[in-house]
Amino acid sequence: GAGVSQTPSNKVTEKGKYVELRCDPISGHTALYWYRQSLGQGPEFLIYFQGTGAADDSGLPNDRFFAVRPEGSVSTLKIQRTERGDSAVYLCASGPGGTDTQYFGPGTRLTVL
Amino acid sequence: GENVEQHPSTLSVQEGDSAVIKCTYSDSASNYFPWYKQELGKRPQLIIDIRSNVGEKKDQRIAVTLNKTAKHFSLHITETQPEDSAVYFCAASDNTGTASKLTFGTGTRLQVTL
Numbered sequence: 170g171a172g173v174s175q176t177p178s179n180k181v182t183e184k185g186k187y188v189e190l191r192c193d194p195i196s197g198h199t200a201l202y203w204y205r206q207s208l209g210q211g212p213e214f215l216i217y218f219q220g221t222g223a224a225d226d227s228g229l230p231n232d233r234f235f236a237v238r239p240e241g242s243v244s245t246l247k248i249q250r251t252e253r254g255d256s257a258v259y260l261c262a263s264g265p266g267g268t269d270t271q272y273f274g275p276g277t278r279l280t281v282l
Numbered sequence: 283g284e285n286v287e288q289h290p291s292t293l294s295v296q297e298g299d300s301a302v303i304k305c306t307y308s309d310s311a312s313n314y315f316p317w318y319k320q321e322l323g324k325r326p327q328l329i330i331d332i333r334s335n336v337g338e339k340k341d342q343r344i345a346v347t348l349n350k351t352a353k354h355f356s357l358h359i360t361e362t363q364p365e366d367s368a369v370y371f372c373a374a375s376d377n378t379g380t381a382s383k384l385t386f387g388t389g390t391r392l393q394v395t396l
Contacts, residue, residue, distance in 0.1 A: 211388055270328070271316070
């Protein structure tokens, strides 16, 4: 079946702008995760949803970042007042829930100029 | 919180040789240990995982071992092929039933030479 998809694949924005990144999980997966990966590093956890609710948002770096998953499927990561340090690949993963297994999407490469 | 260390950062082997990548973790409550392969510009791909109730798991040329007492786990790739060249990440998680975020190592760049 279809894997995790993310749009856009690339996003270039200017400092101070607002961006939205979208994740479509594998159909039927109840768990959805957002990670951020900087060059040469492993993915770093941001937030985890079980269904519609954020079960753990301890990885969000500050209040400029928030994410929603209103219907328990698609999720949007929203970044306000972007800064150059936000530049990274934002990865989404989904899992069947009840287990830890996570399957990643291709990521959105965010560049803040 | 959990801290995962991974070694080596780069590894070069000749085709047909074996490759071993090692990780240690700090949180004794961690109970799930996946390995991901990431090719340049691509998504991390789950290649094998192990849970804390077993000490070893094998899938064709890939095996993972876990030592809970020492808090370390390793990835073994036998009969390496050029297509095994990629960055490999280990990770650990503590599935408490309410959160199962993964904490990743810093990656190992594996180069398989002809």
